[in-house]
Amino acid sequence: MGIGGAARRSWGAALLVLQAAWALVGGQVRYSVPEEAEAGTVVGRLAQDLGLEAGEAEARRLRLVSRGRRASVEVSGASGALVVSSRLDREELCGKSAPCALRLEVLLDRPLRVFHVEVEVTDINDNAPRFPTTSKNISISENFPPGSRFSLEAASDADIGSNAQLSQPLDRESLSEHRLVLTASDGGRPVLTGTVQLVISVLDANDNAPQFNQISGEIRTAGKLDFEDFQSYDLEVEARDKGMPSLSGHCSVELEVLDVNDNAPEVWVTSLSVPVSEDAALGTVVALLSVSDRDSGPNGRVRCAVRPPSPFGLVATFAGSYSLVLREALDRERVSEYEVEVRAEDGGAPPLRAIRGLRVPVSDVNDNAPAFSQAVYTVLARENNAAGAELARLWARDPDEAGNGRVSYSVAEGGAGSGSGSGSGWRPASSYVSVDAESGRLRALRPLDYEELQVLQFEVRAVDAGEPALCGNATVQLFVVDENDNTPALLPPAGGGPVPWATGKAAEEGSVGSSWSLWARVAWGAPAGQVVAKIRAVDADSGYNAWLRYELQEPRGDGPFRVGLYSGEVSTVRALEEADGPRQRLLIVVRDHGEPPRSATATLSVSLVEGPEAALAVAGAVSGAALAGTAGVGSDDGPSAAAAAAATNVWLVVAICAVSSLLVLAVVLYGAGRWAPRAAVLAGPGPATLVCASEVGSWSYSQRHSRSLCVATDGAATQLFLQSVMRKGEDLHSHGSWSEWDPVLCPGSEVDECAGVVIVIEIM
Incomplete structure (x- = not known):
């Protein structure tokens, strides 16, 4: 109580x-x-x-x-x-x-x-001694002698130590003397009493034995025992005989309950700190666990482990307490969440187990930079595209989540210089293209012009929204695909000949255009194959769009003249006769190979002459072929041109001799190049320039990055032509050495016209 x-x-x-x-x-x-x-x-x-x-x-x-x-x-x-x-x-x-x-x-x-x-x-003394029962019935026979003893069940106290110590029989060691007052009463009326003081001295006796006596007998359980409720029982056993009157004796029995492994371990999660950042340091405490087992001894001794194997482990911090700590580095992009099982097993036989599951999500940090699917993107865009047209879609992957994985795109750097077009100076890539910041769609800001820009190389940057932000780059090579949007333009004769007069739009602009006229002279009786004139044209497009072919449109049928399909050279088909008339009018069409093709026309007036004018015509034809032009080409002012030619006959003869010398030199070089070893032709270090000897590649002109030197031959005479096919206004020597076979300039379908002299020239 x-x-x-x-x-x-x-x-x-x-x-x-x-x-x-x-x-x-x-x-x-x-x-x-x-x-x-x-x-x-x-x-x-x-x-x-x-x-x-x-x-x-x-x-x-x-x-x-x-x-x-x-x-x-x-x-x-x-x-x-x-x-x-x-x-x-x-x-x-x-x-x-x-x-x-x-x-x-x-x-x-x-x-x-x-x-x-x-x-x-x-402990405090908050519990009084308590008897097993509140009342006790004792039967005493009347013939019991004085001094008979009757055993009583002892009281118990729930306290411990001195607070639970009860009254004992006489104990000299505690109290050696007792003083009592004895009162005697008589049976009279009134009752008279007398008192006497008794002084009782307690004499020492050997009442502290070092041993205890046993009782025998069987003790059976009346109910289920549970070690976890009571580990021991203190029993008061009374032994009573069957005499009349009966006598009893008492003893205390201490019953110890032995533990069996009937309780599985218990696991509590006392604290859980989630999510765990993927850059958390090793040893970071993720959770605190408490483990207990109501059994005792080995049955209550618990072992804990983490299953399945994971980046987490257990560290014992105190009896029955564990910390779930990080043992390995985390990577959210590889595993974003862990299902961790803490398994507890006691030491019983057989052992009992308990499992506690933990869900440990991993939070993201910005540890991954955006990465493009490829380092270099090759994009083809047709020229004359519409402004705002989509050219390509770029995509960069960032495995981080939320803002750490949200990517924005921009054009980082790059552009086109003056060497990539018409010489308008360097322009940044952002003036040609843009990239959508969210979708990565690459769009053209304006129509592209192949003649201005062939290749645009720039970098696109992908930046995430993390803190700090990470970025990745990709190179974009934008190739502008040529379209046939340029008409062939006719050029003035080579070798300083007079400029032909132009008609149509070209005449209005004051330059050579797509329709023009010229004249030439040829002697009566000129043999077949005699070169009369050469038509020259250029196309600003590239490839097949710039591959030009020359066709004789008028007169149709069997005329005395022909035009080289790809060379533009006008020559005789047969010997000229008086029946051919004093003048022939030729209409020549220059057409490219684009889809659809574009064309220009040239009108050539050929006068048939004899005597001094015939010699002049022959000299002009030969010198014109050697110099890739026609010295006899001029305007339609025939009489004045003839008078001027007659005055220079002597110089023409000298020119003929010079040309003849050049032809002999060409033959010698041809023999040396054909029979001498290839290595002997090269002069100095560096790559060589392969020259196509054909009329196909001799005079075709394009804007491509290619240069060709060609030697053409025909059945009439061996003539040397030297040309550098390159951009307008470029110097051949400024490009160093170059070697390339251009299938457009020398197509396989015209192998017969590519046969001839091959000269390897080192350009220094």
């Missing part, structure tokens, strides 16, 4: 001066508090003993974690003190066990730390 109110007040006063005994060793704090302490009693200054500053206990959420039962103490949030929260009853908590201790876990956040606190509950 409980103590009285006065006793409680006295104990309360004693608590005010009670000092908590504690020691901080290895993260453990110890206090003591008497049972039945009033709520609010301070057990200890926990925050101060843990070394926390003022206010830090509340800021870091200093708190207790219980293991499935409500604790009778709590932490005051403001002061960080450990105080009594509910009634503490030592007998209810621990029974007869001594000492009686509460084992608590204390948590701190930021960073997560765990401390173990042990509070010893001390």
